Amino acid sequence: MDIQSIHSILLERFGESVVGTQTFKAIDPWIQVSAASIVEVCTFLRDDPRLLFNHLNDLCGVDYLEPDAKKAAKFGHEPHVEVVYHLSSLKQRHQLKLKVVVPRWKDNVEGQLPIVPSLSAIFGIANWHEREAYDLMGIHFEGHPNLRRILCPEDWIGHPMRKDYAFPLEYHGVRGR
Numbered sequence: 001m002d003i004q005s006i007h008s009i010l011l012e013r014f015g016e017s018v019v020g021t022q023t024f025k026a027i028d029p030w031i032q033v034s035a036a037s038i039v040e041v042c043t044f045l046r047d048d049p050r051l052l053f054n055h056l057n058d059l060c061g062v063d064y065l066e067p068d069a070k071k072a073a074k075f076g077h078e079p080h081v082e083v084v085y086h087l088s089s090l091k092q093r094h095q096l097k098l099k100v101v102v103p104r105w106k107d108n109v110e111g112q113l114p115i116v117p118s119l120s121a122i123f124g125i126a127n128w129h130e131r132e133a134y135d136l137m138g139i140h141f142e143g144h145p146n147l148r149r150i151l152c153p154e155d156w157i158g159h160p161m162r163k164d165y166a167f168p169l170e171y172h173g174v175r176g177r
Contacts, residue, residue, distance in 0.1 A: 001050070001094045003029040009050065014041060019101070030084075030097040038085075038100050039117045045087060045096070046122060053096060056119065057086040059129035061137030065104065065163040079104050081139060083116050102139075118144040136161040 003023045010018045010031060017037035023029045033041045045053040062082040066075035085098040106112040113134075118141040119126040130141040131150040138159030141147055149156065158165055169176055 001092065003031065003096065006051065006094075006096055007031050009048070010041065010044075013044060017041065028097070030099050032099040032101060035100045035102050035116050038098075039119065039122065041098070042085070042087075042119055042122050050092075051094075052089045052091050053087040055088040055090055056123035056125050056129070057088055057095075059083060059085050059119070059126060059133060061133040061139050061161070063104070063137060063161065063163045067164050081114055081137065083133065083139060085119070106140075113138050113140040115140045115142050117142050118147075120144055135159065138162055 003021075007018070007021050007023060010033070014033070014037060017034045017040075018031065019034055020032040021030065023031075042053075045051050060083070062084060064077045064082065065079045066072040066077075080101050081104050083100045083102075085100075087096045087098065088094070100116055102114040102116060104114065106114050116139055118130055120130060120141075121143070127145065128150065130139075130144055131147060133139045134141060134144075134147055135149045135151050136159055148154065152160065156171075157168065160167070167176060
């Protein structure tokens with residue numbers, strides 16, 4: 001099934017929860033859904049007999065920020081964070097990329113992590129992927145059963161894949177560069 005057909009099915013079922021799409025570029029098509037509806041949409045994608053998206057290949061966080069003031073004017077994006085989900089239907093042999101876009105900081109308060117509902121109850125592998133996105137990108141997955149660091153030490157400060165992250169000069173008495 002092509003992405004336009006999947007988009008039509010989602011629009012019919014979820015209406016305004018399907019926020020946007022890029023289906024015209026064959027290289028990287030995607031469908032954007034609201035954060036509030038991601039659990040319901042993914043449950044539908046998994047269970048609908050026309051779709052049967054039963055596998056979450058990957059989930060990653062993307063930071064849309066240009067920290068260089070000289071380049072920011074040409075950047076072309078308002079600062080935000082995206083969660084990108086790569087889904088597959090092993091039975092139907094089709095794939096889908098979903099996106100959820102949230103502000104970089106909850107309520108625009110710096111340091112308050114953005115919130116996206118967890119998909120770990122729908123796709124078991126989301127447990128690990130969400131922990132990685134939390135650890136490195138600072139995205140809080142609400143309802144996750146064990147949301148804690150997976151790559152950085154538990155006492156690490158900040159989220160090192162954010163574009164405005166300032167690496168510490170030392171950690172536990174060990175100096176960096």
